[in-house]
Amino acid sequence: MxxxxxxxxxxxxxxxxxxxxxxxxxxxxxxxxxxxxxxxxxxxxxxxxxxxxxxxxxxxxxxxxxxxxxxxxxxxxxxxxxxxxxxxxxxxxxxxxxxxxxxxxxxxxxxxxxxxxxxxxxPQIKDGQRGFSFREDGPLDMRYDITSNLTAYHILNKWSRRDLVFIFKNYGEIKNCERIVDKIIERRKKKKFETTEELANFICENFKERKKIHPATRFFLALRIATNDExxxxxxxxxxxxxxxxxxxxxxxxxxxxxxxxxxxxxxxxxxxxxxxxxxxxxxxxxxxxxxxxxxxxxxxxxxxxxx
Ligand SMILES: C[S@@+](CC[C@H](N)C(=O)[O-])C[C@H]1O[C@@H](n2cnc3c(N)ncnc32)[C@H](O)[C@@H]1O
Missing domain, CATH: 3.40.50.150 (Vaccinia Virus protein VP39)
Known part of the structure; x- marks a missing residue:
């Protein structure tokens, strides 16, 4: 384990x-x-x-x-x-x-x-409806302030390839993220990412994490940082x-x-x-x-x- x-x-x-x-x-x-x-x-x-x-x-x-x-x-x-x-x-x-x-x-x-x-x-992590955790299923939200306009859903499904590469590289510190970003873009053309579970499963299937952490960890961190402009x-x-x-x-x-x-x-x-x-x-x-x-x-x- x-x-x-x-x-x-x-x-x-x-x-x-x-x-x-x-x-x-x-x-x-x-x-x-x-x-x-x-x-x-x-x-x-x-x-x-x-x-x-x-x-x-x-x-x-x-x-x-x-x-x-x-x-x-x-x-x-x-x-x-x-x-x-x-x-x-x-x-x-x-x-x-x-x-x-x-x-x-x-x-x-x-x-x-x-x-x-x-x-x-x-309490934020454990509330699946907030979308912060890949261990709790819920919408891809990740906003601290639920009245703000930008959600993780919007970033993942609408942002350009360049911007996604930027956040995964700079906020998630994922060096080799171009390939998975291309896959994300391919997949969202057919079907948008709706939930944390969908995204976590997609990452597990398409990305090998070298560190001893869950493969989705750094993607979720990057999305959270971007969603809240932390x-x-x-x-x-x-x-x-x-x-x-x-x-x-x-x-x-x-x-x-x-x-x-x-x-x-x-x-x-x-x-x-x-x-x-x-x-x-x-x-x-x-x-x-x-x-x-x-x-x-x-x-x-x-x-x-x-x-x-
Ligand atoms: C680690 S928790 C704080 C826990 C708290 N110190 C305690 O001991 O109970 C961080 C909190 O910061 C809030 N937060 C994040 N970014 C913020 C910001 N820019 N302004 C105000 N609160 C923010 C989050 O909503 C979260 O509730």
């Missing part, structure tokens, strides 16, 4: 035990230690999801206020439930790439910290956060793939007012990976603002 299949079996086991709405917040302890909470401080959880990190920070005993953002209204509903009984938080539907407009609307000009925990959450949102979110950060305030980013991590690392390096506090990224402990195998690819980087 491959490593990845093993991981999914472990995940299935824990989901059976705790339910589909449970999301294990990655590097929770490390986030609490590095964010350096201050009484009276305002913190922005840019990717609130089901609210796990927010809950942990709000329960830490410090008098803080958290704004939790998410593009996915459903996640905010789960977060609301999860944060019941706690005070000092506000949940807002919105993308972190629009942080400037969101904070201006809230009349907040400076905050003490930002947390980004990128990607998707367990890399541009990340760049914009980081850039637009810095002017709102107080001197001494920290920005924490947990990434789950090398593309995201590279953006974060380069952004911290080139931003003069940021002092890098983590020369090497912080990784989950062996114990954390055992409890939550999906945390194995997480990397936390932390920067602190100098100057004004």
């Amino acid at each position: 491959s490593f990845t299949n093993n991981i999914f079996l472990l995940m299935e086991k824990s989901l059976k035990k705790y339910g589909n709405n449970v999301h294990y917040s990655v590097l929770k302890e490390e986030v609490l230690n590095w964010i350096n909470l201050k009484d009276g401080g305002i913190y922005i959880d840019c990717t609130c999801g089901p609210g796990g990190h927010s809950k942990y920070l709000l329960s830490s005993g410090k008098e803080i206020f958290i704004i939790g953002l998410d593009k996915d209204e459903k996640m905010l509903e789960i977060a609301k439930e999860n944060l019941k009984g706690l005070k000092n938080f506000k949940l807002i539907k919105g993308g972190f790439e629009n942080i400037k407009e969101i904070l201006e609307k809230e009349k907040i000009d400076k905050v003490d910290g930002f947390l980004f925990d990128l990607g998707f959450s367990t 890399l541009n949102c990340l760049k914009k979110g980081l850039e637009n956060s810095i002017p709102f950060l107080k001197k001494g305030g920290r920005i924490l980013v947990i990434s789950f793939n090398s593309l995201e991590d590279r953006i974060v690392k380069n952004f911290f390096r080139k931003t003069e007012c940021i002092r890098i506090l983590t020369k090497k990224p912080i990784l989950p402990t062996k114990e954390e990976i055992e409890v939550n195998p999906l945390s194995r690819s997480a990397k936390l980087r932390v920067g602190e603002k100098n100057g004004k």
